[in-house]
Amino acid sequence: MKLYHSPTSPYARKVVACAIARGLDSQIELIPTNPHLSPPALLAANPLSKIPCLVTSDGLALFDSPVIVEYLDSLEGGLPLFPRTGGARWLALRQQAVADGIMDAAVGRRGEQGRPQEAARDEVMARNRDAVSRALDMLEAEPPHQTLDVGSISVACALGYLTLRFSDEPWREGRPKLTAWFSTFGLNPCIARTKPSA
Ligand SMILES: N[C@@H](CCC(=O)N[C@@H](CS)C(=O)NCC(=O)O)C(=O)O
Incomplete structure (x- = not known):
């Protein structure tokens, strides 16, 4: 592949x-x-x-x-990353959706950084920033489990992107549960080995 x-x-x-x-x-x-x-x-x-x-x-x-x-x-492989049924499945899929939404908003803002100010676009970027902030608050209220699944992996990748590209807007501030979750979850080889550098 x-x-x-x-x-x-x-x-x-x-x-x-x-x-x-x-x-x-x-x-x-x-x-x-x-x-x-x-x-x-x-x-x-x-x-x-x-x-x-x-x-x-x-x-x-x-x-x-x-x-x-x-x-x-x-494909044939190790443990499944999509829980097959029940609440765990929908939670994992929702976490993937929240994480992808954070990525969409943050990648969009990153693409606009450094461009000349323009009122309509600045408004969209502010909405993106606020959406990320609210999504992070949702994850703080209910952080993922330490189990590896598509939801927890997606959330870790979204947080990793914010850490890489928005160090001046520290997402950890005021979010101790999510911070603690990320510190431990980040030790998983799949997260540690894919950590991006600028
Ligand atoms: N929803 C897509 C988003 C993919 C995406 O936007 N990737 C960015 C790179 S981080 C890209 O390829 N951007 C190129 C472009 O927008 O022209 C996914 O989940 O794969």
Whole structure:
């Protein structure tokens, strides 16, 4: 399998972390990719020019990250990352959704950083900042379990991205439970081995 990838993309990190957690990472070749340059190989696989994009061993191109991690979960491997039934399943899926929402808002803000001020856009960026703050408060009220699943891995990747790109807006402030959760959860090899550096 081939994965169009960048080490600083939180979505790509989620995919690689899930692959490591399932013992599938050795089957995946990482293709370093800058999606903003729209490289032809990526466009041929994903017309949206976004990473991550996984090309399976059958040649099927899969995106976006929730689809890829569900595909990885369907392969023979270690423990399943999608709880099959019951409350644990919906909680894990909701955590993935909250984490992906944090990534969407934070990646959007990051893309706009350094551009000239413009009122309408600044308003959207402020909404993104507030959405992240509220989502973090939700996670503080109910942090994920230490169990490895798609929800906890996604949350860790979202927090890792905030740590990397928004060090001037420390998400840990006023969120002791989430901070403690992240410190312990971050010791898992799938999270420790995928930690991004600027
Ligand atoms: N919902 C997608 C989001 C992927 C995404 O936005 N990736 C960014 C990199 S962090 C990207 O490829 N951006 C390129 C672009 O927007 O043109 C997923 O979960 O995979």
